[in-house]
Amino acid sequence: MPSDYNENGLPVSDDIIDRILLFSPTFSSLQATILTCKQFYRVFQVHPKSVVRAVAYNITGPALPQALECIRHPDIQKLPHEFSSRAYWGESDEDLEDDDSKDEDSDENSGKEDKKEPNTQLKQINARTGDIDIDIEDLSSAPITALETHEILANSKVVARLEDLFSFRYLDRSASTSQLSWSESQAFCVAMYHLMLYSSIFHPGTWNISSDSENDENADVGEHREKFEKRKKHLSRLSTPELLQLHSVAEFLKEILLWCVRTSGYPSEICDLALAAGPVRILKCFDNQDNSPLQPLEDMLDYFEEELELHPRLAGLLSGPHLKNLEARNVKPPPSDFTHWLSISPRVTERNSQCDRCQKSFGFNTFSRSTFTELSNGEHLRLHTTSLSYYDSKNISRCLKNHLRFNYAESKCFSHEAEKFGASLLLQIWNDLWNLRIVIQLPKDQQNLPDWTEDDYLCEDCFRSFLFENLWLWWRHVKSGSEPLKDNCWYGYNCRTQTHSITHAEKLNHLCEQTRF
Known part of the structure; x- marks a missing residue:
């Protein structure tokens, strides 16, 4: 064997191969790399957990802890069966059939010992939570399973697409991909994952709407107050900047939904449905405008619409507990004009969203x-x-x-x-x-x-x-x-x-x- 070759039979050492694997941009590229030759596969088997986590970080960026929380939070599992599908907060049947969603299967088969430990660790976390505060570090510390790689990928596609839309709408109309800086992108993605989790935990499917018509009004008021306090407590763990950023991405989802239904005859109050539906469904509405933009929300509309009026609880789903948390910290409510977008990016200006000729907002369409x-x-x-x-x-x-x-x-x-x-x-x-x-x-x-x-x-x-x-x-x-x-x-x-x-x-x-x- 030539002297410039290492013990593995390749002109590069195992350490370099390990670095190559760690910098894989997607799980599909990781799979392609480790299937290149036995030496690459062997190096992967030495540190499968750290490599998979590194690739997950390459996909989500610094928002990986929040991305994992979106799929591991124990309260998600408490949703009624008809609302507990992953499709309601980030997964879809189409995404599962995507080429990138097949990538981790062989990786996971190479280390069967990984399958039990993550599940055991998460079960221990679930058993500890109850009504106490949940430590996000606990949720993100367990090794990432094969199923979770699919969910991470699907959710990251939604968040990245929404970031592109936000950048196009408020930052740079000449670019179809995000022009946010590293820190701005992190703020947006973290806030969107927070909203994704919030809309899945407090999904309206958990509400007992039938109680609204019962005679025991005191019990209904008590139940409503209890759920309000749970939402308030959930938001209290966020820092003040994170609360303001959460408000901005929530307003952004409302804008998208209003844009989708601008010709449907619905009142502006329908935008409150955006936060109950969550980012995944709202993005589907945006992509479905040539057909029926509200088709992804039909079951929710049937569930909440009463004589063409949306259920009153939708209005304060996020804003109520959000404002209470700001009030408890002696922080002013977010401004009602465009300046609240500055919580995401200080480069946002009102002119970015206006037509150069008539100065009116062009929504999500611009011609140039x-x-x-x-x-x-x-x-x-x-x-x-x-x-x-x-x-x-x-x-x-x-x-x-x-x-x-x-x-x-x-x-x-x-x-x-x-x-x-x-x-x-x-x-x-x-x-x-x-x-x-x-x-x-x-x-x-x-x-x-x-x-x-x-x-x-x-x-x-x-x-x-x-x-x-x-x-x-x-x-x-x-x-x-x-x-x-x-x-x-x-x-x-x-x-x-x-x-x-x-x-x-x-x-x-x-x-x-x-x-x-």
Whole structure:
């Protein structure tokens, strides 16, 4: 054997192999690495617990103790059977079928002694808890089991996705992935795991709603007070900064739910349902907007809705005990304006969530060069929630100016040409309009809005206004490049005859301004 080889037969020592395993970014990469050769597998068997914990830390970051608490807290197991599924606080059937969810099986089989010790240790923790305070260090100290790796991975995906949304909404509209700093990301993730745990322990499925209609009102009041005190005690273990951060991520979930149901006719009070549903379900609502955004909450709506009014206990599910804890510490309630987001990041400004043209909040939709670039790269589904089919080649002719949009011949020709650009259609339109300097600006005496600019971040209303004013100019430029334009119609895009006479629509050019009045 060459002298530069170690006893393991490889050009690297076992210590280096161990470091390679410790820095695996995911459990799937860990599995792939240890299956590379017997030496890697043997090194893993020496320290399986520490390696698995290190990879879990690589996935969750400093929030690993809170991530473990979300799946190990003994009160989670006390939920009624119909509400005790992992799917209600971080696991889903789809996640379990994900490739990354299969990664730890062979790892765990290599060390069968690991299977008993974690379970025994957790049982000892569960037996000690009762009504006393639970030490998070106890919950996170036990070795991580194979099942828990799946749950950690599923929950971390939810938290990471919500962090991306938060960053996009309040920090950097040009990036679809989180731009939070290391400390800001830690604050957000820890707070989101705290909320994930809170919504699972105090899930409304544990409430005795039937008692609301019973005659013994004193017993009902006493039960309500007892549960309120339990929620208050649970939050009391958090530091004041953590309480403020918890409030901010709770408000963020409410915003997401309100955005999802903005066209559903529900009152704004429905946002209180977000904290009862928890982060996983709210994210599912966000991802389900093209179909039925409230479908993930249907069973909860049926459970709590009474004559189109949500159960009154939902309103103070978090805010009541949260404010009581702040009051006990002589801390002012969180501000009601955007400044409460500063608990997560001091870089948050109100302008980050506003349209550059009308200054209104654009919610979770923004239209800009970066949006169109993501769309052209097939990345738009990650953050953008508008049904972008409205702007595809088949439908974008609806944005032609005035009566042009009802010109069948023009719309058909437009759609055929637009198909050539595929997913990059909006990016092509945006770039061409600015490169050719043909963007129409309204006369200063006819508007109280700023000029369009190439770097604008626009809400959907303003973006459609931009298309209505300028899309026909782009189409005229493209069309004139392939064939000579016909004689102009006197009435241009305002011509009504073009909408019902194909002969007239094909005979004259209507991509022009009106010259006869």
